[in-house]
Amino acid sequence: MRPQPVPYDGGARPTLAVFKLASCDGCQLTLLDCEDQLLAVAGRLDISHFLEASSAVRPGPYDLALVEGSVTTPADAERVREIRSAARFLVTIGACATAGGIQALRNFADVEEFRATVYARPDYIATLTTSTPVSAHVPVDFELRGCPIDRGQLLEVITAFLAGRKPDVPNHSVCFACKRRGTVCVTVAHGTPCLGPVTHAGCGAICPAYGRGCYGCFGPSASVNLPALIPLLRRDGMSDDDVRRALRTYNAASFAEVEGAPS
Amino acid sequence: MTTSSSVPGAVISASEGLAALVDVLAEDRTVIGPTCRDGAIVLAEISTADELPHGCGVELEAGRYRLVSRPDAMIFAHSAGPQSWKTYLHPQRERLWTVDRDARGRLAFQAEDVAPPAYAFLGVRPCDLRAIAVQDRVLGGGPHTATAYRRRRERAFVVAVECTDPGATCFCTSMGSGPGVGREDGDAAAYDLALTEVLDDEGHRFWVRAGSPAGERVLGRLPHRPGDAPSRVAAREAVAAAAQHMERAMPPVDLHALMAGSLDAARWDDVAARCLTCGNCTMVCPTCFCTTTEDVTDLTGDHAERWQRWDSCFDLDFSHLHGGPVRASARSRYRQWLTHKLGTWHDQFGESGCVGCGRCIVWCPVGIDITEEAAALHAESADRQAAAEETP
Numbered sequence: 174m175r176p177q178p179v180p181y182d183g184g185a186r187p188t189l190a191v192f193k194l195a196s197c198d199g200c201q202l203t204l205l206d207c208e209d210q211l212l213a214v215a216g217r218l219d220i221s222h223f224l225e226a227s228s229a230v231r232p233g234p235y236d237l238a239l240v241e242g243s244v245t246t247p248a249d250a251e252r253v254r255e256i257r258s259a260a261r262f263l264v265t266i267g268a269c270a271t272a273g274g275i276q277a278l279r280n281f282a283d284v285e286e287f288r289a290t291v292y293a294r295p296d297y298i299a300t301l302t303t304s305t306p307v308s309a310h311v312p313v314d315f316e317l318r319g320c321p322i323d324r325g326q327l328l329e330v331i332t333a334f335l336a337g338r339k340p341d342v343p344n345h346s347v348c349f350a351c352k353r354r355g356t357v358c359v360t361v362a363h364g365t366p367c368l369g370p371v372t373h374a375g376c377g378a379i380c381p382a383y384g385r386g387c388y389g390c391f392g393p394s395a396s397v398n399l400p401a402l403i404p405l406l407r408r409d410g411m412s413d414d415d416v417r418r419a420l421r422t423y424n425a426a427s428f429a430e431v432e433g434a435p436s
Numbered sequence: 437m438t439t440s441s442s443v444p445g446a447v448i449s450a451s452e453g454l455a456a457l458v459d460v461l462a463e464d465r466t467v468i469g470p471t472c473r474d475g476a477i478v479l480a481e482i483s484t485a486d487e488l489p490h491g492c493g494v495e496l497e498a499g500r501y502r503l504v505s506r507p508d509a510m511i512f513a514h515s516a517g518p519q520s521w522k523t524y525l526h527p528q529r530e531r532l533w534t535v536d537r538d539a540r541g542r543l544a545f546q547a548e549d550v551a552p553p554a555y556a557f558l559g560v561r562p563c564d565l566r567a568i569a570v571q572d573r574v575l576g577g578g579p580h581t582a583t584a585y586r587r588r589r590e591r592a593f594v595v596a597v598e599c600t601d602p603g604a605t606c607f608c609t610s611m612g613s614g615p616g617v618g619r620e621d622g623d624a625a626a627y628d629l630a631l632t633e634v635l636d637d638e639g640h641r642f643w644v645r646a647g648s649p650a651g652e653r654v655l656g657r658l659p660h661r662p663g664d665a666p667s668r669v670a671a672r673e674a675v676a677a678a679a680q681h682m683e684r685a686m687p688p689v690d691l692h693a694l695m696a697g698s699l700d701a702a703r704w705d706d707v708a709a710r711c712l713t714c715g716n717c718t719m720v721c722p723t724c725f726c727t728t729t730e731d732v733t734d735l736t737g738d739h740a741e742r743w744q745r746w747d748s749c750f751d752l753d754f755s756h757l758h759g760g761p762v763r764a765s766a767r768s769r770y771r772q773w774l775t776h777k778l779g780t781w782h783d784q785f786g787e788s789g790c791v792g793c794g795r796c797i798v799w800c801p802v803g804i805d806i807t808e809e810a811a812a813l814h815a816e817s818a819d820r821q822a823a824a825e826e827t828p
Contacts, residue, residue: 348716348719356474395752401802
């Protein structure tokens, strides 16, 4: 779905709601982190539901909903449907909402075992056996990747919504960003294992700029060749276990779906 | 440069002479040259000759780059750094125009018109000299000139340094673009000064030739002596030896025809299985010029800007039309890159898009080698032809 441009006529502002499922709040805090642009955002959007910013909430429907977090409980699965029905344009923000987050590690394990080990009264805990992205439950209009999301990209998504255009959020690899900012390739020049060639750009290639390999916080890019990358990671000192762990972080579930991912 | 000597050019010392060159250039220009940073010899703004990579060398292999200390004090004995001069002449992102809307809804467009910096490029290798000439034809020639590129290019002062120590990934000789600056390729005005570094019993020095009046003026201000036969001979021998040391080569065939006849080759599947489609080869290539544009709006909605940024044929969005990308597979994207670089570039611009610098080989994380791929395509083509001749 493409949003209609919002007229700049000084009339009613479109309403914004921010919701959270299973997540750490870091991505929605990115909105508060917009500092210099925050007043401009508040000037263009009527912030109707944003518990991190204000306890005053107004009922929907909302023109733009930002949803953080993954679906890990039956209650969340129900709630995300309510959010969808109250939102004209729904954007999921962050690795939890777009890929299931770090908590999707449960997808590869026995949740019953966790529940019995962690909780004194496991029967009090109502949880699903998987952590899934919002898009697994309801249609999503746009997914913004990252753990956490990038502030500039969030502003771009909001600005694009207001203008009724497609956000400029490239789907290519982190390598593009490294080359554009002039970072020396840490794999080629230093032999440092790096997930950059398979990772979605968006962070601005921060880690390689400080001499570290990419951790894959933004999940797989649109064009991934894991069977070509894994031998490099092994050559540069990672064990098979290291490789598996590197691919099982914030975007574990989406990397696991990629062809050639270690089981 | 006119001297009383019968040997053309002049000689400057590697200490005072080179220091003076940087000083003179820095008087009214932004001097860009090689310098050591982050484990590589990168291109960056320098203010003195001390920042040049004295005694630094590189070990190159497919997918591998290592900075090493040289046993000598050579300054320009290295190749295939992580960037090329397009970083400055054809920057990764630049604004093309802005538009503002006034209270009555009228739009006022403003083309970007910022005076470009006056660069001095110090240490342009012959392969990169050719690459700049290639981009001149693409961006500065034809009916649609990239104005900003042309202005940066016109103001740039180019100090070429001939190559005396090619890396294992270099193949400029087979592309006819090095290791000497040459004159046979018609790029006579391609440099303002050409230097050849010589280090022998006679000392550490550069044999210098001016290629333009601006170059002559700069040379005239440097502490120099007339060109002498030993320096010239040593320089010529060093460049000739470099040509002999070139370890890689393109197959000596008509690459344009080879590419045109290889569109259905099985080799594309082979390389696609290895290719990360990360786009690094295109970003480091000194001739790859493709860009996309992005329109930026601000939150007020009354201001918009159009920016141009580097794009790559390895990006899925590069060929995205209605409904999806035209070149969805890695096979089709690698084929697009190689057949354009070595083949259809001739149709478009009358020359090859490859200058033999070897950067795409070095900076490909998985070490895909353009010379090896071309050779494999040639072998497959030859096999196909042989089989066809056997079949009655």
